[in-house]
Amino acid sequence: MNIAIVTGASSGLGWEYAKQLAPRAEVDEVWLLARREERLLELAGDLIGAEGRVFAVDLCDPTQLAEFFEKLEGEQPTISWLVNCAGYGKMGRFVDIDVEAHLGMVDLNIRALTEITQRALPYCTRGSKIVQVASSAGFSPMGNFAVYAASKAYVLHFANALSAELAADGITVTAVCPGPVATEFIEIANMEALKAGAPDFTIAQAPDVVRKSIADARKGRMTSVYGATMKAWGALSGVVPRRLTSWATARFRAH
Numbered sequence: 316m317n318i319a320i321v322t323g324a325s326s327g328l329g330w331e332y333a334k335q336l337a338p339r340a341e342v343d344e345v346w347l348l349a350r351r352e353e354r355l356l357e358l359a360g361d362l363i364g365a366e367g368r369v370f371a372v373d374l375c376d377p378t379q380l381a382e383f384f385e386k387l388e389g390e391q392p393t394i395s396w397l398v399n400c401a402g403y404g405k406m407g408r409f410v411d412i413d414v415e416a417h418l419g420m421v422d423l424n425i426r427a428l429t430e431i432t433q434r435a436l437p438y439c440t441r442g443s444k445i446v447q448v449a450s451s452a453g454f455s456p457m458g459n460f461a462v463y464a465a466s467k468a469y470v471l472h473f474a475n476a477l478s479a480e481l482a483a484d485g486i487t488v489t490a491v492c493p494g495p496v497a498t499e500f501i502e503i504a505n506m507e508a509l510k511a512g513a514p515d516f517t518i519a520q521a522p523d524v525v526r527k528s529i530a531d532a533r534k535g536r537m538t539s540v541y542g543a544t545m546k547a548w549g550a551l552s553g554v555v556p557r558r559l560t561s562w563a564t565a566r567f568r569a570h
């Protein structure tokens with residue numbers, strides 16, 4: 316059995332990955348992971364072309380994660396697509412954000428993503444595709460988004476390095492680096508005020524970002540960046556001094 320695993324499938328980009336991957340011939344089932352079971356059940360019922368299987372899992376809970384891996388081991392599927400999409404951010408001054416929220420970001424965005432990747436790899440084969448959802452926030456340090464941006468820098472570097480390691484095995488790894496996308500992420504990150512003040516063209520739509528990243532993963536690209544603004548930022552961030560990006564973004568205000 317060939318499957319796609321999508322974490323964070325209950326909303327936003329993950330929901331869209333599941334919908335767009337299901338009709339692909341190489342996938343018999345899409346395994347949907349997130350905490351909100353009712354949302355996953357709704358999505359499973361909507362999928363066209365592949366069965367949706369629901370796993371209501373808190374990826375920050377080691378016991379629940381271990382139970383999921385036991386089920387994976389029991390089924391022994393081939394993982395054609397692994398999409399690590401679950402993640403969140405909190406914008407604001409580092410000192411003002413609850414330490415549990417900081418540690419949750421590290422746990423979900425870094426630890427869970429790393430563990431799932433390692434444990435999924437034995438089920439990947441030549442042609443398998445791993446999609447690691449990072450962010451344009453990972454291009455450079457960001458004041459007032461310090462832990463989130465650092466966590467996404469980890470995802471970006473980890474994905475690009477793994478892509479080189481796995482090239483000989485025919486497994487591709489693509490880091491997806493969106494700028495702002497209209498999803499629940501914006502509200503959870505306390506970024507509504509920034510979004511309200513931003514021109515419409517700077518806020519991407521989830522179906523577009525996902526479509527491009529799936530196409531890029533199919534081409535074996537190491538990194539997928541949607542939109543001219545974020546592409547320009549990606550190129551510039553390599554040359555702009557970190558002191559400047561940290562300072563400029565520290566002017567962003569939450570709410």
Ligand SMILES: NC(=O)c1ccc[n+]([C@@H]2O[C@H](COP(=O)([O-])OP(=O)(O)OC[C@H]3O[C@@H](n4cnc5c(N)ncnc54)[C@H](OP(=O)(O)O)[C@@H]3O)[C@@H](O)[C@H]2O)c1
Nearest residue numbers: 323325326327328349350351374401402450495496498500
């Ligand atoms: N939207 C943006 O502006 C943007 C920009 C760049 C990168 N990204 C990245 O894109 C990814 C998807 O974000 P999104 O925009 O689609 O936001 P979203 O709509 O808030 O989706 C986040 C997903 O993560 C899941 N999740 C959160 N905590 C979890 C946990 N402890 N265990 C299991 N699942 C958990 C949520 O499901 P439950 O709540 O049901 O668990 C939800 O399905 C994230 O990694 C984010 O950092 C987003």
